[in-house]
Amino acid sequence: MKNVKNADYYQIDNRIPEICQLKGIEVLSAKLAWEKYNWTKKYFLKKPKHGYFIWVKKQPQLPIFTCITIANKNIKQELQNLLVVEKNLKIKIQGTCNALKRNLAGVHQAKGKIILKQGSTLQYRHIHSWGEKDIVEPNYEFFLEKKAKLDYSYKVFSPPKKLKMKTLITLLEGSSANLNIVGKFSQTKTEFEETLILKEKGASGIIKLRLAGNKNSEITAYSKVVAQSESKGHLDCQGLLMNKDSKISLIPELICKNKKAQITHEASIGKISEEALNYLRMRGLKEKEAINLIINGFLEN
Amino acid sequence: MLLEIKNLKVLGNGKEILKGINLNIKKGETQALLGPNASGKSTLAQIILGNPKYKITEGRIFFNKKNITKLSSEKRVKLGIALAWQNPPAIKGVKLSQLLEEISAFKGSISTFFKFQKIGFQLINREVNVDLSGGERKMSELLQVLSLKPKLVVFDEIDSGLDFKKIKEVSEIIKKELLAKDISILLITHSGEILKFLKPNITNVMVAGKIICKEKDYKKVLKTIKKYGYEKCKKCRLLSNR
Numbered sequence: 254m255k256n257v258k259n260a261d262y263y264q265i266d267n268r269i270p271e272i273c274q275l276k277g278i279e280v281l282s283a284k285l286a287w288e289k290y291n292w293t294k295k296y297f298l299k300k301p302k303h304g305y306f307i308w309v310k311k312q313p314q315l316p317i318f319t320c321i322t323i324a325n326k327n328i329k330q331e332l333q334n335l336l337v338v339e340k341n342l343k344i345k346i347q348g349t350c351n352a353l354k355r356n357l358a359g360v361h362q363a364k365g366k367i368i369l370k371q372g373s374t375l376q377y378r379h380i381h382s383w384g385e386k387d388i389v390e391p392n393y394e395f396f397l398e399k400k401a402k403l404d405y406s407y408k409v410f411s412p413p414k415k416l417k418m419k420t421l422i423t424l425l426e427g428s429s430a431n432l433n434i435v436g437k438f439s440q441t442k443t444e445f446e447e448t449l450i451l452k453e454k455g456a457s458g459i460i461k462l463r464l465a466g467n468k469n470s471e472i473t474a475y476s477k478v479v480a481q482s483e484s485k486g487h488l489d490c491q492g493l494l495m496n497k498d499s500k501i502s503l504i505p506e507l508i509c510k511n512k513k514a515q516i517t518h519e520a521s522i523g524k525i526s527e528e529a530l531n532y533l534r535m536r537g538l539k540e541k542e543a544i545n546l547i548i549n550g551f552l553e554n
Numbered sequence: 555m556l557l558e559i560k561n562l563k564v565l566g567n568g569k570e571i572l573k574g575i576n577l578n579i580k581k582g583e584t585q586a587l588l589g590p591n592a593s594g595k596s597t598l599a600q601i602i603l604g605n606p607k608y609k610i611t612e613g614r615i616f617f618n619k620k621n622i623t624k625l626s627s628e629k630r631v632k633l634g635i636a637l638a639w640q641n642p643p644a645i646k647g648v649k650l651s652q653l654l655e656e657i658s659a660f661k662g663s664i665s666t667f668f669k670f671q672k673i674g675f676q677l678i679n680r681e682v683n684v685d686l687s688g689g690e691r692k693m694s695e696l697l698q699v700l701s702l703k704p705k706l707v708v709f710d711e712i713d714s715g716l717d718f719k720k721i722k723e724v725s726e727i728i729k730k731e732l733l734a735k736d737i738s739i740l741l742i743t744h745s746g747e748i749l750k751f752l753k754p755n756i757t758n759v760m761v762a763g764k765i766i767c768k769e770k771d772y773k774k775v776l777k778t779i780k781k782y783g784y785e786k787c788k789k790c791r792l793l794s795n796r
Contacts, residue, residue, distance in 0.1 A: 527607070528643045535603045535639075536657040536698060537631035546656065550647030550681075 277311025304332035323359035369401035383413035409436030424456035439467035451484035466499035480514035488518035562613035589760035634705030688715035725751030
Protein backbone atom coordinates (compact mmCIF):
# COMPACT_ATOMS: atom_id res chain seq x y z
CA MET A 254 0.00 0.00 0.00
CA LYS A 255 1.15 3.53 -0.76
CA ASN A 256 1.90 5.94 2.04
CA VAL A 257 0.86 9.61 2.04
CA LYS A 258 4.10 10.81 0.50
CA ASN A 259 3.52 8.90 -2.70
CA ALA A 260 -0.20 9.49 -2.95
CA ASP A 261 -1.42 10.25 -6.44
CA TYR A 262 -2.64 13.61 -5.18
CA TYR A 263 -0.89 14.98 -2.11
CA GLN A 264 -1.68 18.38 -0.65
CA ILE A 265 0.01 19.69 2.47
CA ASP A 266 -1.55 22.87 3.92
CA ASN A 267 -2.17 24.72 0.63
CA ARG A 268 0.81 23.40 -1.31
CA ILE A 269 0.79 20.48 -3.71
CA PRO A 270 4.20 18.78 -3.55
CA GLU A 271 3.08 15.68 -5.40
CA ILE A 272 0.82 14.84 -8.31
CA CYS A 273 1.31 11.50 -10.01
CA GLN A 274 0.03 10.91 -13.52
CA LEU A 275 -1.34 7.43 -13.84
CA LYS A 276 -2.11 5.67 -17.10
CA GLY A 277 -5.61 6.56 -18.23
CA ILE A 278 -6.15 9.00 -15.34
CA GLU A 279 -5.63 12.73 -15.43
CA VAL A 280 -4.82 14.26 -12.05
CA LEU A 281 -4.57 18.06 -11.85
CA SER A 282 -4.99 20.78 -9.28
CA ALA A 283 -8.57 22.03 -9.40
CA LYS A 284 -7.34 25.49 -10.36
CA LEU A 285 -5.53 24.15 -13.44
CA ALA A 286 -8.51 22.00 -14.43
CA TRP A 287 -10.75 25.09 -14.34
CA GLU A 288 -8.41 26.78 -16.83
CA LYS A 289 -7.81 23.73 -19.04
CA TYR A 290 -11.32 22.31 -19.32
CA ASN A 291 -14.26 24.62 -19.83
CA TRP A 292 -16.77 21.87 -19.01
CA THR A 293 -15.50 21.68 -15.41
CA LYS A 294 -16.98 25.13 -14.72
CA LYS A 295 -20.48 23.72 -14.37
CA TYR A 296 -19.24 21.52 -11.53
CA PHE A 297 -16.88 23.89 -9.77
CA LEU A 298 -19.35 26.84 -10.02
CA LYS A 299 -16.63 29.28 -9.01
CA LYS A 300 -12.92 29.36 -9.71
CA PRO A 301 -11.23 26.98 -7.26
CA LYS A 302 -8.33 28.03 -5.08
CA HIS A 303 -7.31 24.57 -4.05
CA GLY A 304 -8.35 20.96 -4.36
CA TYR A 305 -7.98 18.19 -6.89
CA PHE A 306 -9.37 17.22 -10.26
CA ILE A 307 -9.29 13.53 -11.09
CA TRP A 308 -10.61 12.34 -14.41
CA VAL A 309 -10.63 8.58 -14.85
CA LYS A 310 -10.75 7.86 -18.57
CA LYS A 311 -9.50 4.27 -18.77
CA GLN A 312 -9.71 1.32 -16.41
CA PRO A 313 -6.91 1.67 -13.83
CA GLN A 314 -5.14 -1.39 -12.48
CA LEU A 315 -4.54 0.04 -9.01
CA PRO A 316 -6.54 2.10 -6.49
CA ILE A 317 -6.15 5.88 -6.51
CA PHE A 318 -4.76 7.53 -3.38
CA THR A 319 -5.36 11.10 -2.26
CA CYS A 320 -4.03 12.74 0.87
CA ILE A 321 -4.82 16.23 2.12
CA THR A 322 -2.94 17.24 5.24
CA ILE A 323 -2.72 20.16 7.62
CA ALA A 324 0.82 20.44 8.95
CA ASN A 325 1.08 23.98 10.34
CA LYS A 326 -0.89 26.16 12.76
CA ASN A 327 -3.97 28.18 11.78
CA ILE A 328 -4.12 26.94 8.19
CA LYS A 329 -7.36 27.28 6.30
CA GLN A 330 -7.98 24.86 3.45
CA GLU A 331 -10.80 25.71 1.04
CA LEU A 332 -10.95 22.82 -1.34
CA GLN A 333 -12.99 22.20 -4.42
CA ASN A 334 -12.56 18.63 -5.57
CA LEU A 335 -13.91 17.07 -8.72
CA LEU A 336 -13.80 13.39 -9.61
CA VAL A 337 -15.21 12.15 -12.89
CA VAL A 338 -15.36 8.44 -13.71
CA GLU A 339 -16.10 7.57 -17.31
CA LYS A 340 -18.61 4.95 -18.46
CA ASN A 341 -18.32 1.35 -17.27
CA LEU A 342 -15.05 1.83 -15.36
CA LYS A 343 -14.56 0.32 -11.92
CA ILE A 344 -12.36 2.25 -9.55
CA LYS A 345 -11.25 2.32 -5.95
CA ILE A 346 -10.19 5.45 -4.09
CA GLN A 347 -8.53 5.75 -0.72
CA GLY A 348 -8.81 9.34 0.48
CA THR A 349 -7.18 10.56 3.67
CA CYS A 350 -7.64 14.00 5.23
CA ASN A 351 -5.75 14.67 8.43
CA ALA A 352 -3.82 16.97 10.72
CA LEU A 353 -0.25 16.04 11.59
CA LYS A 354 -0.52 17.34 15.15
CA ARG A 355 -3.27 17.56 17.75
CA ASN A 356 -3.13 21.35 18.32
CA LEU A 357 -2.88 23.01 14.90
CA ALA A 358 -6.29 24.70 15.03
CA GLY A 359 -6.78 24.31 11.29
CA VAL A 360 -9.88 24.72 9.15
CA HIS A 361 -10.61 22.13 6.45
CA GLN A 362 -13.50 22.98 4.16
CA ALA A 363 -14.06 20.71 1.21
CA LYS A 364 -16.66 20.92 -1.50
CA GLY A 365 -16.53 17.84 -3.64
CA LYS A 366 -18.41 16.64 -6.68
CA ILE A 367 -18.20 13.08 -7.81
CA ILE A 368 -19.68 12.16 -11.17
CA LEU A 369 -20.15 8.48 -11.90
CA LYS A 370 -21.04 8.02 -15.53
CA GLN A 371 -23.26 5.27 -16.85
CA GLY A 372 -22.36 1.78 -15.59
CA SER A 373 -19.33 2.91 -13.61
CA THR A 374 -18.49 1.72 -10.08
CA LEU A 375 -16.74 3.59 -7.31
CA GLN A 376 -15.54 2.15 -4.02
CA TYR A 377 -14.46 5.15 -1.95
CA ARG A 378 -12.81 4.75 1.45
CA HIS A 379 -12.60 8.18 3.08
CA ILE A 380 -10.65 8.48 6.32
CA HIS A 381 -10.46 11.53 8.59
CA SER A 382 -8.07 12.03 11.49
CA TRP A 383 -7.90 15.46 13.15
CA GLY A 384 -6.60 17.40 16.08
CA GLU A 385 -8.79 18.54 18.94
CA LYS A 386 -8.82 22.20 17.82
CA ASP A 387 -9.59 21.70 14.12
CA ILE A 388 -12.81 22.65 12.36
CA VAL A 389 -13.81 20.38 9.51
CA GLU A 390 -16.60 20.87 7.00
CA PRO A 391 -16.77 18.38 4.14
CA ASN A 392 -19.60 18.82 1.68
CA TYR A 393 -19.80 16.15 -1.01
CA GLU A 394 -22.25 15.63 -3.83
CA PHE A 395 -22.37 12.37 -5.72
CA PHE A 396 -24.17 12.12 -9.03
CA LEU A 397 -24.84 8.60 -10.26
CA GLU A 398 -25.85 8.11 -13.85
CA LYS A 399 -27.77 5.08 -15.13
CA LYS A 400 -26.65 1.78 -13.51
CA ALA A 401 -23.70 3.39 -11.72
CA LYS A 402 -22.72 1.97 -8.32
CA LEU A 403 -21.30 3.74 -5.31
CA ASP A 404 -19.90 2.24 -2.11
CA TYR A 405 -18.82 5.17 0.06
CA SER A 406 -17.40 4.61 3.52
CA TYR A 407 -16.44 7.52 5.76
CA LYS A 408 -14.55 6.82 8.99
CA VAL A 409 -13.40 9.28 11.62
CA PHE A 410 -10.41 7.91 13.51
CA SER A 411 -9.73 11.04 15.51
CA PRO A 412 -12.47 13.69 15.63
CA PRO A 413 -11.94 17.46 15.29
CA LYS A 414 -13.40 20.08 17.63
CA LYS A 415 -16.23 20.64 15.23
CA LEU A 416 -17.34 18.50 12.31
CA LYS A 417 -20.11 19.44 9.95
CA MET A 418 -20.53 17.00 7.11
CA LYS A 419 -23.00 17.14 4.28
CA THR A 420 -23.50 14.41 1.72
CA LEU A 421 -25.95 14.47 -1.14
CA ILE A 422 -26.35 11.48 -3.45
CA THR A 423 -28.53 11.72 -6.54
CA LEU A 424 -29.37 8.44 -8.23
CA LEU A 425 -30.61 7.96 -11.78
CA GLU A 426 -32.15 4.86 -13.36
CA GLY A 427 -30.98 1.54 -11.92
CA SER A 428 -28.10 3.07 -9.98
CA SER A 429 -27.29 2.11 -6.40
CA ALA A 430 -25.48 3.64 -3.45
CA ASN A 431 -24.27 2.49 -0.04
CA LEU A 432 -23.25 5.25 2.33
CA ASN A 433 -21.57 4.12 5.51
CA ILE A 434 -20.57 6.66 8.18
CA VAL A 435 -18.66 5.45 11.23
CA GLY A 436 -17.06 7.34 14.09
CA LYS A 437 -16.33 7.61 17.78
CA PHE A 438 -16.50 11.16 19.06
CA SER A 439 -15.31 12.86 22.23
CA GLN A 440 -15.01 16.57 23.15
CA THR A 441 -16.62 17.44 19.85
CA LYS A 442 -19.69 18.85 18.21
CA THR A 443 -20.65 16.85 15.16
CA GLU A 444 -23.39 17.33 12.63
CA PHE A 445 -24.16 14.99 9.77
CA GLU A 446 -26.63 15.74 7.05
CA GLU A 447 -26.97 13.12 4.39
CA THR A 448 -29.58 12.90 1.68
CA LEU A 449 -30.38 10.23 -0.88
CA ILE A 450 -32.44 11.35 -3.83
CA LEU A 451 -33.89 8.38 -5.67
CA LYS A 452 -34.66 10.26 -8.82
CA GLU A 453 -35.33 7.58 -11.40
CA LYS A 454 -36.87 4.12 -11.65
CA GLY A 455 -34.90 1.23 -10.17
CA ALA A 456 -32.59 3.42 -8.10
CA SER A 457 -31.70 2.07 -4.66
CA GLY A 458 -29.72 3.30 -1.72
CA ILE A 459 -28.85 2.66 1.90
CA ILE A 460 -27.52 5.08 4.49
CA LYS A 461 -25.89 3.37 7.46
CA LEU A 462 -24.68 5.33 10.48
CA ARG A 463 -22.77 3.96 13.46
CA LEU A 464 -21.99 6.83 15.81
CA ALA A 465 -20.53 6.47 19.29
CA GLY A 466 -20.59 9.45 21.64
CA ASN A 467 -17.92 9.66 24.31
CA LYS A 468 -17.02 12.47 26.77
CA ASN A 469 -18.67 15.83 26.14
CA SER A 470 -19.72 15.05 22.63
CA GLU A 471 -22.82 16.21 20.85
CA ILE A 472 -23.78 14.34 17.71
CA THR A 473 -26.69 15.22 15.46
CA ALA A 474 -27.49 13.30 12.31
CA TYR A 475 -30.18 14.34 9.85
CA SER A 476 -30.66 11.51 7.38
CA LYS A 477 -33.10 11.80 4.54
CA VAL A 478 -34.34 9.61 1.70
CA VAL A 479 -36.42 11.19 -1.03
CA ALA A 480 -38.10 8.75 -3.42
CA GLN A 481 -39.21 10.50 -6.60
CA SER A 482 -39.78 7.31 -8.59
CA GLU A 483 -40.29 3.56 -8.24
CA SER A 484 -37.22 2.92 -6.14
CA LYS A 485 -35.95 1.50 -2.84
CA GLY A 486 -34.22 3.25 0.03
CA HIS A 487 -33.33 2.46 3.62
CA LEU A 488 -31.90 4.37 6.59
CA ASP A 489 -30.10 2.40 9.29
CA CYS A 490 -29.03 4.80 12.03
CA GLN A 491 -27.58 3.58 15.33
CA GLY A 492 -25.98 5.52 18.13
CA LEU A 493 -24.12 4.35 21.21
CA LEU A 494 -23.92 6.64 24.22
CA MET A 495 -20.74 5.97 26.14
CA ASN A 496 -20.89 8.78 28.62
CA LYS A 497 -23.53 10.68 30.57
CA ASP A 498 -22.15 14.01 29.30
CA SER A 499 -22.73 13.08 25.68
CA LYS A 500 -25.79 13.54 23.53
CA ILE A 501 -26.86 11.88 20.29
CA SER A 502 -29.79 13.00 18.14
CA LEU A 503 -30.76 10.84 15.18
CA ILE A 504 -33.35 12.41 12.91
CA PRO A 505 -34.39 10.17 10.05
CA GLU A 506 -36.74 11.52 7.40
CA LEU A 507 -38.50 9.70 4.58
CA ILE A 508 -40.18 11.56 1.75
CA CYS A 509 -42.08 9.51 -0.78
CA LYS A 510 -43.39 10.98 -4.01
CA ASN A 511 -44.14 7.74 -5.83
CA LYS A 512 -46.62 5.12 -4.65
CA LYS A 513 -44.47 2.26 -5.97
CA ALA A 514 -41.41 3.32 -4.00
CA GLN A 515 -40.35 1.43 -0.86
CA ILE A 516 -38.50 3.48 1.70
CA THR A 517 -37.87 2.41 5.26
CA HIS A 518 -35.85 3.42 8.28
CA GLU A 519 -34.62 2.10 11.60
CA ALA A 520 -33.01 4.24 14.26
CA SER A 521 -31.85 3.40 17.75
CA ILE A 522 -29.62 4.80 20.46
CA GLY A 523 -28.32 2.53 23.19
CA LYS A 524 -25.72 2.32 25.89
CA ILE A 525 -23.04 -0.26 26.62
CA SER A 526 -24.66 -3.39 28.01
CA GLU A 527 -23.59 -4.14 31.60
CA GLU A 528 -24.02 -7.82 30.91
CA ALA A 529 -21.73 -7.74 27.88
CA LEU A 530 -19.18 -5.74 29.86
CA ASN A 531 -19.21 -8.27 32.74
CA TYR A 532 -19.01 -11.13 30.26
CA LEU A 533 -15.83 -9.76 28.69
CA ARG A 534 -14.32 -8.97 32.10
CA MET A 535 -14.95 -12.61 32.98
CA ARG A 536 -12.78 -13.43 29.98
CA GLY A 537 -9.92 -11.54 31.57
CA LEU A 538 -10.28 -8.16 29.83
CA LYS A 539 -9.89 -4.99 31.89
CA GLU A 540 -12.95 -2.72 31.95
CA LYS A 541 -11.41 -0.28 29.44
CA GLU A 542 -10.37 -3.09 27.09
CA ALA A 543 -13.85 -4.60 27.29
CA ILE A 544 -15.49 -1.23 26.50
CA ASN A 545 -13.17 -0.71 23.52
CA LEU A 546 -13.99 -4.13 22.15
CA ILE A 547 -17.74 -3.51 22.47
CA ILE A 548 -17.47 -0.09 20.80
CA ASN A 549 -15.30 -1.38 17.96
CA GLY A 550 -17.79 -4.18 17.45
CA PHE A 551 -20.65 -1.67 17.36
CA LEU A 552 -18.85 0.49 14.80
CA GLU A 553 -17.98 -2.49 12.61
CA ASN A 554 -21.43 -4.04 12.81
CA MET B 555 -7.94 -26.81 48.68
CA LEU B 556 -8.26 -24.88 45.39
CA LEU B 557 -11.60 -23.13 45.97
CA GLU B 558 -13.08 -22.48 49.41
CA ILE B 559 -16.39 -20.75 49.86
CA LYS B 560 -17.24 -19.99 53.48
CA ASN B 561 -20.72 -19.08 54.71
CA LEU B 562 -21.47 -16.95 51.65
CA LYS B 563 -24.56 -14.78 51.72
CA VAL B 564 -25.48 -12.78 48.62
CA LEU B 565 -28.04 -10.15 47.71
CA GLY B 566 -29.35 -9.55 44.22
CA ASN B 567 -31.93 -6.81 43.50
CA GLY B 568 -32.35 -6.35 47.26
CA LYS B 569 -33.30 -9.99 47.81
CA GLU B 570 -31.17 -12.63 49.54
CA ILE B 571 -30.34 -15.22 46.88
CA LEU B 572 -27.56 -17.21 48.53
CA LYS B 573 -28.13 -17.97 52.20
CA GLY B 574 -24.86 -19.24 53.63
CA ILE B 575 -23.04 -21.36 51.03
CA ASN B 576 -20.12 -23.58 52.00
CA LEU B 577 -18.29 -25.28 49.16
CA ASN B 578 -14.74 -26.65 48.88
CA ILE B 579 -13.17 -27.93 45.66
CA LYS B 580 -9.78 -29.64 45.57
CA LYS B 581 -7.27 -29.52 42.71
CA GLY B 582 -8.28 -31.98 40.00
CA GLU B 583 -11.68 -32.60 41.57
CA THR B 584 -14.99 -32.59 39.69
CA GLN B 585 -18.03 -31.49 41.64
CA ALA B 586 -21.61 -31.16 40.48
CA LEU B 587 -24.21 -28.70 41.68
CA LEU B 588 -27.79 -29.70 41.05
CA GLY B 589 -30.88 -27.73 41.85
CA PRO B 590 -34.28 -26.58 40.63
CA ASN B 591 -34.80 -23.36 38.65
CA ALA B 592 -34.14 -20.16 40.60
CA SER B 593 -32.39 -21.98 43.45
CA GLY B 594 -29.31 -19.71 43.14
CA LYS B 595 -26.98 -21.94 41.08
CA SER B 596 -26.20 -19.37 38.37
CA THR B 597 -25.83 -16.63 41.00
CA LEU B 598 -23.19 -18.76 42.72
CA ALA B 599 -21.39 -19.19 39.38
CA GLN B 600 -21.47 -15.43 38.74
CA ILE B 601 -20.34 -14.61 42.28
CA ILE B 602 -17.36 -17.00 42.02
CA LEU B 603 -16.28 -14.94 39.01
CA GLY B 604 -16.96 -11.61 40.78
CA ASN B 605 -20.00 -10.21 38.96
CA PRO B 606 -20.50 -6.74 40.55
CA LYS B 607 -24.25 -7.03 40.00
CA TYR B 608 -24.47 -9.09 43.19
CA LYS B 609 -23.60 -7.94 46.70
CA ILE B 610 -21.86 -10.20 49.21
CA THR B 611 -23.23 -9.44 52.69
CA GLU B 612 -21.36 -12.15 54.55
CA GLY B 613 -18.75 -14.84 53.99
CA ARG B 614 -15.56 -15.16 51.97
CA ILE B 615 -14.18 -16.86 48.86
CA PHE B 616 -10.61 -18.20 48.73
CA PHE B 617 -8.74 -19.40 45.66
CA ASN B 618 -5.43 -21.13 46.23
CA LYS B 619 -5.62 -19.77 49.80
CA LYS B 620 -5.90 -16.18 48.52
CA ASN B 621 -8.94 -14.21 49.64
CA ILE B 622 -10.59 -13.19 46.34
CA THR B 623 -13.90 -11.96 47.82
CA LYS B 624 -13.28 -8.38 46.68
CA LEU B 625 -11.16 -9.09 43.61
CA SER B 626 -12.35 -7.89 40.17
CA SER B 627 -13.53 -10.45 37.61
CA GLU B 628 -10.52 -9.99 35.34
CA LYS B 629 -8.09 -10.59 38.22
CA ARG B 630 -9.91 -13.79 39.17
CA VAL B 631 -9.55 -14.96 35.55
CA LYS B 632 -5.82 -14.24 35.67
CA LEU B 633 -5.60 -16.40 38.80
CA GLY B 634 -7.11 -19.28 36.83
CA ILE B 635 -10.90 -19.25 37.31
CA ALA B 636 -13.13 -19.47 34.25
CA LEU B 637 -16.88 -19.58 33.69
CA ALA B 638 -18.85 -20.99 30.78
CA TRP B 639 -22.09 -18.98 30.80
CA GLN B 640 -25.53 -20.47 30.55
CA ASN B 641 -26.91 -17.60 28.46
CA PRO B 642 -23.97 -15.61 27.16
CA PRO B 643 -24.75 -12.13 25.81
CA ALA B 644 -24.24 -11.17 22.16
CA ILE B 645 -21.18 -9.06 21.38
CA LYS B 646 -22.22 -7.62 18.05
CA GLY B 647 -19.58 -6.95 15.44
CA VAL B 648 -16.89 -8.95 17.27
CA LYS B 649 -15.89 -12.26 15.74
CA LEU B 650 -15.10 -15.19 18.00
CA SER B 651 -11.61 -15.34 16.46
CA GLN B 652 -11.03 -11.69 17.47
CA LEU B 653 -12.17 -12.34 21.03
CA LEU B 654 -10.00 -15.44 21.29
CA GLU B 655 -7.00 -13.44 20.05
CA GLU B 656 -7.66 -10.91 22.83
CA ILE B 657 -8.16 -13.34 25.69
CA SER B 658 -6.14 -16.41 24.83
CA ALA B 659 -3.44 -17.45 27.28
CA PHE B 660 -1.79 -19.44 24.50
CA LYS B 661 1.27 -17.79 23.06
CA GLY B 662 1.37 -17.10 19.34
CA SER B 663 -1.48 -17.09 16.92
CA ILE B 664 -4.91 -18.37 17.83
CA SER B 665 -4.67 -20.68 14.82
CA THR B 666 -2.00 -22.62 16.73
CA PHE B 667 -4.51 -23.03 19.53
CA PHE B 668 -7.09 -24.33 17.07
CA LYS B 669 -4.64 -26.84 15.60
CA PHE B 670 -4.65 -28.50 18.99
CA GLN B 671 -8.33 -28.13 19.57
CA LYS B 672 -9.60 -29.35 16.17
CA ILE B 673 -12.98 -27.92 17.09
CA GLY B 674 -14.86 -24.77 16.36
CA PHE B 675 -13.35 -23.97 12.94
CA GLN B 676 -16.78 -23.14 11.60
CA LEU B 677 -17.47 -20.93 14.62
CA ILE B 678 -14.50 -18.61 14.69
CA ASN B 679 -15.70 -16.35 11.90
CA ARG B 680 -19.10 -15.88 13.50
CA GLU B 681 -19.93 -12.95 15.76
CA VAL B 682 -19.78 -13.79 19.46
CA ASN B 683 -23.15 -15.26 20.51
CA VAL B 684 -25.00 -13.64 17.61
CA ASP B 685 -27.54 -15.93 15.93
CA LEU B 686 -25.83 -19.07 17.24
CA SER B 687 -27.75 -22.28 17.83
CA GLY B 688 -27.84 -23.71 21.37
CA GLY B 689 -25.08 -26.18 20.54
CA GLU B 690 -22.91 -23.56 18.87
CA ARG B 691 -23.24 -21.28 21.89
CA LYS B 692 -22.08 -24.03 24.22
CA MET B 693 -19.15 -24.84 21.92
CA SER B 694 -18.19 -21.17 21.76
CA GLU B 695 -18.21 -20.99 25.57
CA LEU B 696 -16.10 -24.12 25.79
CA LEU B 697 -13.53 -22.76 23.33
CA GLN B 698 -13.24 -19.47 25.21
CA VAL B 699 -12.81 -21.23 28.54
CA LEU B 700 -10.15 -23.58 27.12
CA SER B 701 -8.24 -20.66 25.62
CA LEU B 702 -7.84 -19.17 29.12
CA LYS B 703 -5.77 -22.17 30.37
CA PRO B 704 -7.78 -22.24 33.63
CA LYS B 705 -7.18 -24.08 36.89
CA LEU B 706 -10.88 -24.18 37.79
CA VAL B 707 -13.80 -24.10 35.39
CA VAL B 708 -17.38 -23.43 36.39
CA PHE B 709 -19.76 -24.80 33.75
CA ASP B 710 -23.20 -23.23 34.11
CA GLU B 711 -25.68 -25.57 32.40
CA ILE B 712 -23.28 -26.62 29.66
CA ASP B 713 -25.63 -29.54 28.92
CA SER B 714 -28.92 -27.63 28.73
CA GLY B 715 -30.60 -27.71 25.35
CA LEU B 716 -28.14 -30.27 23.95
CA ASP B 717 -29.09 -33.68 22.65
CA PHE B 718 -27.44 -36.86 23.93
CA LYS B 719 -24.86 -36.97 21.13
CA LYS B 720 -23.83 -33.37 21.69
CA ILE B 721 -23.59 -33.80 25.48
CA LYS B 722 -21.29 -36.76 24.83
CA GLU B 723 -19.17 -34.69 22.44
CA VAL B 724 -18.86 -31.81 24.93
CA SER B 725 -18.04 -34.28 27.73
CA GLU B 726 -15.27 -35.87 25.66
CA ILE B 727 -13.65 -32.47 25.14
CA ILE B 728 -13.93 -31.64 28.86
CA LYS B 729 -12.38 -34.99 29.75
CA LYS B 730 -9.50 -34.63 27.30
CA GLU B 731 -8.74 -30.95 27.77
CA LEU B 732 -9.51 -30.45 31.45
CA LEU B 733 -9.95 -33.60 33.52
CA ALA B 734 -6.91 -35.30 31.99
CA LYS B 735 -4.88 -32.21 32.89
CA ASP B 736 -5.98 -32.25 36.54
CA ILE B 737 -8.10 -29.13 36.18
CA SER B 738 -10.92 -28.72 38.72
CA ILE B 739 -14.51 -28.47 37.58
CA LEU B 740 -17.79 -27.30 39.06
CA LEU B 741 -20.63 -28.59 36.90
CA ILE B 742 -23.87 -26.70 37.43
CA THR B 743 -26.75 -28.61 35.93
CA HIS B 744 -30.48 -28.76 36.16
CA SER B 745 -31.03 -32.03 34.34
CA GLY B 746 -27.90 -33.86 35.50
CA GLU B 747 -27.53 -35.52 32.07
CA ILE B 748 -23.84 -34.68 31.76
CA LEU B 749 -22.96 -36.34 35.10
CA LYS B 750 -23.25 -39.76 33.45
CA PHE B 751 -20.27 -38.87 31.27
CA LEU B 752 -18.16 -36.88 33.70
CA LYS B 753 -18.83 -38.81 36.93
CA PRO B 754 -18.28 -36.14 39.58
CA ASN B 755 -16.42 -36.87 42.82
CA ILE B 756 -19.05 -35.01 44.83
CA THR B 757 -22.58 -33.98 43.92
CA ASN B 758 -24.17 -31.03 45.73
CA VAL B 759 -27.84 -30.15 45.76
CA MET B 760 -28.93 -26.56 46.14
CA VAL B 761 -32.47 -25.56 47.05
CA ALA B 762 -33.60 -22.01 47.83
CA GLY B 763 -30.10 -20.57 48.16
CA LYS B 764 -28.69 -23.33 50.38
CA ILE B 765 -26.64 -26.44 49.66
CA ILE B 766 -28.73 -29.07 51.40
CA CYS B 767 -26.81 -32.16 50.32
CA LYS B 768 -23.33 -33.36 49.47
CA GLU B 769 -23.08 -36.93 48.19
CA LYS B 770 -20.25 -38.95 46.65
CA ASP B 771 -22.50 -41.19 44.56
CA TYR B 772 -24.06 -39.01 41.85
CA LYS B 773 -26.27 -41.89 40.72
CA LYS B 774 -28.01 -41.95 44.10
CA VAL B 775 -28.71 -38.23 43.90
CA LEU B 776 -30.05 -38.41 40.35
CA LYS B 777 -32.21 -41.40 41.29
CA THR B 778 -33.60 -39.58 44.32
CA ILE B 779 -34.37 -36.41 42.37
CA LYS B 780 -36.04 -38.44 39.65
CA LYS B 781 -38.15 -40.22 42.26
CA TYR B 782 -39.03 -37.39 44.64
CA GLY B 783 -38.24 -34.19 42.71
CA TYR B 784 -36.27 -31.28 44.16
CA GLU B 785 -39.16 -30.18 46.36
CA LYS B 786 -38.92 -33.35 48.39
CA CYS B 787 -35.13 -33.36 48.49
CA LYS B 788 -35.05 -32.22 52.08
CA LYS B 789 -36.97 -35.29 53.17
CA CYS B 790 -34.79 -37.72 51.25
CA ARG B 791 -33.07 -40.22 53.54
CA LEU B 792 -30.33 -40.91 51.01
CA LEU B 793 -29.02 -37.42 51.32
CA SER B 794 -26.45 -36.86 53.97
CA ASN B 795 -24.01 -34.22 55.29
CA ARG B 796 -26.67 -31.55 55.58
